[in-house]
Amino acid sequence: MTGSKYRVLLISGDRTHQEGYAAGFHADPRAEIVAVADEADVPDLRHTLNKEMADRYGVPYINDLDEGLALPGVDLISVCPEIERRGRVAVRCAARGLPLFLDKPLAGTSGDIADIRAAVNNAGVPAQMYSLTSTPWARAARDVMRSGELGDLIAVHAEVLFAKGRAGTVPPGLIRSERETPGQYTFTEAKRELFDLGIYPIVLCLLLADSPVKRVTAHTANYFFAEHASVDIEDLGALTLEFESGVVGSAIGGRIGFYSHPKAGPHSVTVVGTEGSRTFSPWDPHVEVFADEPRPELPTPHPADPMSMWRSTQVESGVPRKVGWLALEDESRLVADEVTAFLDCLDTGRTPDVGVDLAAAATEVVLAAYRSAARGEPVELG
Amino acid sequence: MTNNSTDIKLLSTTIATAIESGRIGRPMFVRWMERVDADPELYVAAALEVVSGWFGAEPVASHRPGGSDLQATMFARWPDGQSAVLIAAPAGRASAPDLDVAVIGARGAAYHHA
Numbered sequence: 164m165t166g167s168k169y170r171v172l173l174i175s176g177d178r179t180h181q182e183g184y185a186a187g188f189h190a191d192p193r194a195e196i197v198a199v200a201d202e203a204d205v206p207d208l209r210h211t212l213n214k215e216m217a218d219r220y221g222v223p224y225i226n227d228l229d230e231g232l233a234l235p236g237v238d239l240i241s242v243c244p245e246i247e248r249r250g251r252v253a254v255r256c257a258a259r260g261l262p263l264f265l266d267k268p269l270a271g272t273s274g275d276i277a278d279i280r281a282a283v284n285n286a287g288v289p290a291q292m293y294s295l296t297s298t299p300w301a302r303a304a305r306d307v308m309r310s311g312e313l314g315d316l317i318a319v320h321a322e323v324l325f326a327k328g329r330a331g332t333v334p335p336g337l338i339r340s341e342r343e344t345p346g347q348y349t350f351t352e353a354k355r356e357l358f359d360l361g362i363y364p365i366v367l368c369l370l371l372a373d374s375p376v377k378r379v380t381a382h383t384a385n386y387f388f389a390e391h392a393s394v395d396i397e398d399l400g401a402l403t404l405e406f407e408s409g410v411v412g413s414a415i416g417g418r419i420g421f422y423s424h425p426k427a428g429p430h431s432v433t434v435v436g437t438e439g440s441r442t443f444s445p446w447d448p449h450v451e452v453f454a455d456e457p458r459p460e461l462p463t464p465h466p467a468d469p470m471s472m473w474r475s476t477q478v479e480s481g482v483p484r485k486v487g488w489l490a491l492e493d494e495s496r497l498v499a500d501e502v503t504a505f506l507d508c509l510d511t512g513r514t515p516d517v518g519v520d521l522a523a524a525a526t527e528v529v530l531a532a533y534r535s536a537a538r539g540e541p542v543e544l545g
Numbered sequence: 546m547t548n549n550s551t552d553i554k555l556l557s558t559t560i561a562t563a564i565e566s567g568r569i570g571r572p573m574f575v576r577w578m579e580r581v582d583a584d585p586e587l588y589v590a591a592a593l594e595v596v597s598g599w600f601g602a603e604p605v606a607s608h609r610p611g612g613s614d615l616q617a618t619m620f621a622r623w624p625d626g627q628s629a630v631l632i633a634a635p636a637g638r639a640s641a642p643d644l645d646v647a648v649i650g651a652r653g654a655a656y657h658h659a
Contacts, residue, residue, distance in 0.1 A: 317613035331570050331652025338626035380608045382628045386573035403610040403620045411612035413630050423654040439637020
C-alpha cells in the first residue's frame with residue numbers, strides 16, 4: 164500500500180459487475196477508488212458508461228488502458244471488462260504487478276483462461292476472482308466440513324438461481340441445442356446463465372472438494388425467457404461433477420424469474436459426508452411476514468437491461484425489494500463480503516480462497532459443461 | 546414411500562395439483578434433495594418416478610456419477626427438454642431425515658421443505 168488506503172484502479176465501469184465491486188471498495192474504509200480506465204478502442208457507449216462511474220466516484224476516467232495502468236500510486240486493480248476482451252485486458256493488468264480483483268468467470272475461452280493464469284502466476288501477485296465463498300452460508304459449510312462433524316466428504320451440491328426478470332415468455336415447445344463452443348457472451352438482452360451464475364456453485368463445489376475434476380455431465384436449456392431464446396443462450400444449466408478423489412458434485416445455475424422465489428432465488432450448498440449431511444442457505448432460517456400490503460410488482464423492463472443484470476438499471480427501473488421473507492443473515496453484503504475478504508487477504512498476506520488457479524479450474528468446468536451439453540454425454544477433463 | 550418427514554404420495558399429488566392449475570407454468574426443472582436413513586438408491590429411484598409423473602413422461606437420459614454408495618446422485622432429462630437433479634444423502638447424526646424439493650416452472654415455482 165502506498166498510503167494509508169488501498170488505492171483502487173477500476174477497469175470498466177457501469178453496466179458491468181464493476182458496479183457492485185466499486186461499491187464494495189468505496190464502502191470499505193481501507194480502500195479508495197482513484198480512477199476508472201479502459202481500452203481506447205471500446206465502443207462509445209462503453210466509454211460513456213465508464214465515465215458515468217468515474218463521475219459518480221469523483222475520479223478521472225482514463226480512456227486509454229496503457230495510461231491508466233501507468234497511473235502512479237495505484238495499489239490494486241479491479242478488472243471487469245466484457246468477457247470477449249477479458250483475456251488481453253487481464254493479462255496487461257497482471258503485468259502491472261499489482262493485486263487483482265477479477266470479475267467472474269475468469270474468461271470465455273481456454274486460451275484466455277490459460278493466458279490470465281500464466282500472467283498472474285508469473286507476476287506473482289495476489290488475485291481473487293469474485294465468487295460467493297465469503298458469504299456466511301458458504302463459510303458455514305466450509306467450517307462444518309473442516310470440523311469433521313460430517314466425516315469424510317463424499318458429495319457436495321450447490322445451487323445459485325437468481326429470481327430476476329419476467330419468466331414465462333420463452334416460446335412454447337422450445338428445446339434448445341447447445342454449442343460446444345459458446346462464442347459470444349455479451350448481449351444487452353441476457354447473459355449465458357450457466358456461465359454467469361453457474362460459476363458460483365461450481366466454485367463452491369471445487370473449493371469444498373479440493374480435488375481435480377475428472378468428468379463433467381451437463382445440460383443447458385431455455386426454460387423461462389424469450390430474451391435468452393432470442394439470442395440462443397441458456398437461462399439454466401445443471402451439471403454433475405466427478406472428482407478424482409471420488410467425491411461427487413452437482414451444481415445448478417440459472418435465472419428463473421422475479422416471481423419464482425420469495426427472495427433473490429434458491430441459493431444453497433449441501434455438504435455430504437460419511438457421517439451425515441447438512442445444507443446451508445442465506446434463507447434458512449428466515450422469518451415469513453404476511454400483511455395487507457401490495458406484493459412487489461416487477462416494473463416495465465429497462466430497455467438497456469431487461470433481465471435486471473445491473474445495479475444501476477435495477478434502481479432506474481424501480482425493481483422492488485421482496486419483503487415477505489426476512490433473512491436472518493445480512494443479505495445486503497453479497498458483494499461487499501468478497502471485497503472485504505480480498506482486502507483482508509492483502510492486509511494479512513493470506514492467499515485468497517478463489518485465486519487464479521481455482522478460478523481457472525472452475526471456468527474450465529463451465530466450458531466443459533457446454534461441451535457435455537452439446538454432445539449429450541459426459542466429458543472428461545484433464 | 547415415506548421419508549419420515551413427508552408422505553411422498555401426498556407431496557406428489559399436491560405439487561401435481563399446483564402444476565395442473567397452471568400457476569407455475571409448465572414444469573421445467575426439479576431439484577430433489579432428500580436426507581435419508583436407508584439405502585439412498587431407493588430414494589432416488591422413487592424420486593425419479595415422482596418427477597416423471599410431474600413431467601408426464603419417462604426420462605430419455607440419465608446419468609449417475611457414482612461415488613460413495615452412502616449417497617446417490619442422478620441427473621436426468623425428459624423428452625420435452627425438462628431436466629432434474631435428484632440427490633439422496635445420509636442424514637446421519639447431524640440431521641433428521643428431510644426433503645427439500647424445488648419444482649421450477651416456466652413462470653413460477655413450487656417449493657417443499659419438511
